[in-house]
Amino acid sequence: MDTVKASALLSNLKELNRTDIQARLEAEQTNFKHKVVVLDDDPTGVQTVHGISVYTDWTKESIVKGFREENRMFFLLTNSRGFTSKETKIAHEEIAQRVQEVSEEEGIPFILISRGDSTLRGHYPLETETLKTTIEQQSSTVFDGEIIMPFFKEGGRLTINNIHYVQYGDDLVPAGETEFAKDRTFGFQSSHLGEWIEEKTEGAYTKENTIYISLDDLRSGNSDAVKQQLMSAANFQKIVVNAVDYVDAEVFVTALLQALKEGKTFLCRSAAALTKVIGGVSDKPLLSRDELITEDTNHGGLIAVGSHVQKTTEQLNELLASGLVTPVEFDVHLVLEPEKFEAEIKRVRTTCEDLIKQGKSVVYYTRRERLDLGENKKEEELQLSVKISDAVTSIVRDLEVRPNYIVAKGGITSSSIGTVGLSVKRAEVAGQIKKGIPVWKTGAESKFPGVAYIVFPGNVGTKDTLKEAVEVLEGK
Missing domain, CATH: 3.40.980.20 (Four-carbon acid sugar kinase, nucleotide binding domain)
Structure with a gap:
């Protein structure tokens, strides 16, 4: 197994003033009008949030309630990791149609996050391809890019130099070499996320044509540079986000909100960290x-x-x-x-x-x-x-x-x-x-x-x- 030491890979990262980063993020969030709709392929996607609603079906009634909440974000539990491919496609067509319909009726724009497993298992790319196709057929929306961000700090899932790792103590094991990659239904070989995208899409999207948001980009603290990368995305181009800490997600989300406000359209395939940050969910002590x-x-x-x-x-x-x-x-x-x-x-x-x-x-x-x-x-x-x-x-x-x-x-x-x-x-x-x-x-x-x-x-x-x-x- 090709392990590396976390301490060795992370020791040279530039430290950022997180107070400044969070202040900039909060400033972007105050006038961000989109509803964040998270489709969760099992209930563990809420593992970073609190005070947030989870609806266990995707009826129009539930989606309307979610859009009318004061909260910026709500979850729809699909349980699709337990579905066949056919069932998954049908469910995501229904969800996309209803979310688009409710968005138009309520006059509220939205961003969809397909919350998947932080060890890369699940119906990918089927879920996001179905969402994209259905919404584009039903509206004037054309998606510029798809954000791939499996970072999940609490579970030790870190993306460094475009390689996704699972942490065991101080050892980082490339995701493609873990037991999760041997999943009988959702197995894979690649740990480099560009190669993983190419593997999963059977070459429809290549690692060479993928945009990579590096840790150096994020640790520069310059969300404008990251925003420019997002602004360049076209034709549902894949965008891999490296991250090892919440500050990386905060810099990225600041840039993402700026790009959305300038008219760019994205779907997201992420683990649970992105949802916490884009949803503006505060830290909370463990429950007693x-x-x-x-x-x-x-x-x-x-x-x-x-x-x-x-x-x-x-x-x-x-x-x-x-x-x-x-x-x-x-x-x-x-x-x-x-x-x-x-x-x-x-x-x-x-x-x-x-x-x-x-x-x-x-x-x-x-x-x-x-x-x-x-x-x-x-x-x-x-x-x-x-x-x-x-x-x-x-x-x-x-x-x-x-x-x-x-x-x-x-x-x-x-x-x-x-x-x-x-x-x-x-x-x-x-x-x-x-x-x-x-x-x-x-x-x-x-x-x-x-x-x-x-x-x-x-x-x-x-x-x-x-x-x-x-x-x-x-x-x-």
């Missing part, structure tokens, strides 16, 4: 137990673990070793035997209910070995994984006792539990329980109104972070 659990039920909490990435399994093992919770393993390989699978679902649910009623917190987790159908079975495996996800979700949906809190581990798991299991239509992001781990406060329409719902990404934190989050919730 008193802020999280406002209605103590004397019941145990419930933790659902669906993600199979290595980091999740390490975190699950640390939680199990701590003795904080009672484990219930869910043998999801029985999905191949429908009757046995139904009996297993019922066993897991009733066991969880009994423990929660006794005041014991419980973690139910899918069997850790992946179900492998063999070569060239991607779509079949995705369909089976949806059945498994539905079963994991049904445990919460059919639960007959209110847990003291709910944690869902993994993007697809947390999305389906939030939308289907808890029937959330709109939630407010309360903040984070640990860095990069957001908490929803569920709405009045949900199965358990006001419960603290912790949306825990599969690929965030150290091996101890899940255990530490549960310790907060348990008051340990």
